[in-house]
Each structure stands twice: as structure tokens, then as C-alpha cells.
Amino acid sequence: MDILGLINSYIRVVETGSIAAAARALGMSAAAVSQSITRLEGHLGVRLLSRTTRRMALTESGTRYYEKVRHIPRDIDLASQAACIATDPQGPLCVATTAAFGRHVLAPLMPAFKTAYPRIDVELISTDRRVDHRLEGIDVSIRIEAQLHDGLIARRIASRPFVFCASPDYLERAGVPTTIEDLKQHACLVFRYPTDGRFLPWNFIVDGKRIEAKVNPGFICDDIDMLAQIAVNGGGVARLASFIAQPFIDSGRLLPLFGPDNRSPASAESEPMEIYACVAERSALNAKVRAFIEFLEAAIQSPSPTRSGALQTVSNVGA
Incomplete structure (x- = not known):
């Protein structure tokens, strides 16, 4: 009897x-999972789950048993990593990434990561939820x-600037914003978080202080690449990560706003995008996870390495 399989x-x-x-989640049929639970209950001689056609609940014995065994799969994985510590990192690695970062930054790096670590099998989940x-x-x-x-273990791996930009046609038609306050008079292309409906704030750093611009949403979308296309086609002012905006700026389809090197005389600096690698707990930092984080951090070359590298537990995270 495969007790570990039944427990899992x-x-x-x-x-x-x-x-x-x-x-x-297990890639099994519901009947096979149900049979596994029945076999485990038979092996233990107790009822673990109370099941009806409408609901399922843990019994008292089931609750106690779960608390004792829930760490077993993780402990086995850590033991395997420890046993193979002298060899190359290996095994499946599931990575979740924000959609835009995954599309524009992470995906192009994956072939090089696979070449460096051929025994790690990567699964990518692209989502903003x-x-x-x-x-x-x-x-x-x-x-x-x-x-x-709250509760995540986060390591800052990079900082990338946000770029305020608009198409030449839009700026010729609507004028060039020269102050933060001018943005209220423009069609602003606003990103809405799919998770909670908040708008991504348009923050500036002025004299070392954070200032949130008041904006007039011309378009609202939960896909930043769609907002970039709206901006390219004259829809308004967008706030885009540099890795999204730069190709359009290089081709002349978007023009950057604000800062001493741009069309606008304003000197306000856009607050940068801080990028973090996160795990659920410190014990999750096994060899393959560390290899991935270190590879990614080196590949995207964080411009402020003195601030990255430290693990921190996230708590009381503000908007």
C-alpha cells in the first residue's frame, strides 16, 4: 500500500x-482520489471526512490527522533536495508571474535558464490575480x-522605471503635460488590478517625497499591453513599465513625458516598479528555487543591487 500517496x-x-x-490538482480522476481516501480511512480505522451529496467536512479525527501529516510532502521534498545538494538542481518548478513581466521579461530568459539548468522542468503561470x-x-x-x-517571504530582485508617455498624434492634438497637475486635463489610460479593482496609482517622486497624481481616466483596463496599444494609437497618456514602453519609444510611436531629457520641462521623477520574488515560507527556498531567483536577478541586472537580495516577510502591505 502506497501510504505516502494516500496521505498526499x-x-x-x-x-x-x-x-x-x-x-x-493531482492529475487524477475524482473516483481515484475518493478511493484513496477510503483506503486511507480503512488503514487507519477511523473516518477522516464526513461526506454527503452536498458538502464535505473534516471529522475531529480528520482534523487531528491533517495537522500531523500536512508537512510530510514538503519534508520529503526538502529531504530529497538535501540528498542531492551536491548535484545540479532538478525537478519540477512552478513559477507564477504577473502577465506583463512574464510576457516581456521572463519568457525570453527561459531558454537560457533551461540551458543553465537542464534538469529543472519549469511550468509558468501568467496571471495578475x-x-x-x-x-x-x-x-x-x-x-x-x-x-x-501578508505572510509572503519576499526578496526584491529588481527595480524598473515607469514611463509616462503618449503618441505624437495625441500630444499634437491635446498638448504636452508640463506639470503633474496637468494630467487631470488629459485622457489617462489606467490599469485596474484584477484582484481587487484598485487602480494602479500614478506616483511621482518630487524632492524625495511620493506624490500621487490625480488622473482623469480616459480608458480603464486590466491588461497593460492593451493600454499600451491604446496609447500608441492616440488614446491618451499611459504609465507603462520601461520594458513595455521602450520599444515603442525607440520606434517613435510613443514619446516620453516628464524629466530633464524629455519633451516636458517638468522635473518630477516617476516612482519605479519594484519587482519581488516570493515564496510561501523560508523552507520553500530549496536548491531549484534559489537557482531560479539568482539566475533571474542576475539576468535582469537590478540597477540597485545594494537594496536587493534580502528576504523579508511581508506584513501590513499598503496599497
């Missing part, structure tokens, strides 16, 4: 909340600062 099925059922969800590392089997996620939430 039970843990997934408890953590996902249903046999059907656990089956999807809030992810649950434990329930979704995610080893590490790449988030911007505004998307961090």
Missing part, C-alpha cells in the same frame, strides 16, 4: 476543499510591490 491525496482534498478540486502558493503548488511567484500580501 488526503492533504490535497483538505486544502482544495473538495475531491474534484484535489483530483484536478492573487495566487495561493500552497493550494496551487506554486514554488515561487514574481510580483510587483503593490501585489504583495
Whole structure:
């Protein structure tokens, strides 16, 4: 009898909340997962789950058993990593990333990572929603600062500037904003977080202080690449990460705003995008996760290395 397999099925059922969800996570049929639970209950001689056609709940024995065994899969993985510490990092690695960063930065780097670590098998999840590392089997996620939430272990790996920009046609028609206050008179292309409906704030740094610009949303979207296309086609002023904006600026399809080297005489500096690698707990920093984080940090060459590299537990994260 594969006791470890039965235990793993039970843990997934408890953590996902249903046999059907656990089956999807495990790549098994619901009938096979249900049979695993029945076999485990028979082996233990106790009822772990109270099941009806409408709901499922842990019994008292099931709760106690889950608390004792829920760490077993993680402990086995850590033991395997320790046993192979002298060899190359290996095994499956599930990475969740924000959609834009994944598309424009992470995906182009993956062939080089695979060449460097051929025994690591990467699965990428591209999403701007809030992810649950434990329930979704995610080893590490790449988030911007505004998307961090309590309890994550976060390591800052890079800082990238935001660029305020608009098309030449739009600026000729609507004029060039020369102050932060001028943005209220322009069509602003605003990104809305899919997770909670907040707008991504348009923050500037002026004399060392953060100032949030008041904007007039001309278009609102939860996909930053769509906003970039709206800006390119004359829809208004956009606030884009540099890795999205720069190709359009280089081709002349967008013009940067604000700062001493731009069309505008304003000297306000856009607050940068801070990028973090996150894990659910420190014990998740096994060899393959460390290899991925260190590779990514080196590849994107954080311009402020003295501030990166330290792990911090996220708590009381503000907007």
C-alpha cells in the first residue's frame, strides 16, 4: 500500500476543499482520489471526512490527522533536495508571474535558464490575480510591490522605471503635460488590478517625497499591453513599465513625458516598479528555487543591487 500517496491525496482534498478540486490538482480522476481516501480511512480505522451529496467536512479525527501529516510532502521534498545538494538542481518548478513581466521579461530568459539548468522542468503561470502558493503548488511567484500580501517571504530582485508617455498624434492634438497637475486635463489610460479593482496609482517622486497624481481616466483596463496599444494609437497618456514602453519609444510611436531629457520641462521623477520574488515560507527556498531567483536577478541586472537580495516577510502591505 502506497501510504505516502494516500496521505498526499488526503492533504490535497483538505486544502482544495473538495475531491474534484484535489483530483484536478493531482492529475487524477475524482473516483481515484475518493478511493484513496477510503483506503486511507480503512488503514487507519477511523473516518477522516464526513461526506454527503452536498458538502464535505473534516471529522475531529480528520482534523487531528491533517495537522500531523500536512508537512510530510514538503519534508520529503526538502529531504530529497538535501540528498542531492551536491548535484545540479532538478525537478519540477512552478513559477507564477504577473502577465506583463512574464510576457516581456521572463519568457525570453527561459531558454537560457533551461540551458543553465537542464534538469529543472519549469511550468509558468501568467496571471495578475492573487495566487495561493500552497493550494496551487506554486514554488515561487514574481510580483510587483503593490501585489504583495501578508505572510509572503519576499526578496526584491529588481527595480524598473515607469514611463509616462503618449503618441505624437495625441500630444499634437491635446498638448504636452508640463506639470503633474496637468494630467487631470488629459485622457489617462489606467490599469485596474484584477484582484481587487484598485487602480494602479500614478506616483511621482518630487524632492524625495511620493506624490500621487490625480488622473482623469480616459480608458480603464486590466491588461497593460492593451493600454499600451491604446496609447500608441492616440488614446491618451499611459504609465507603462520601461520594458513595455521602450520599444515603442525607440520606434517613435510613443514619446516620453516628464524629466530633464524629455519633451516636458517638468522635473518630477516617476516612482519605479519594484519587482519581488516570493515564496510561501523560508523552507520553500530549496536548491531549484534559489537557482531560479539568482539566475533571474542576475539576468535582469537590478540597477540597485545594494537594496536587493534580502528576504523579508511581508506584513501590513499598503496599497
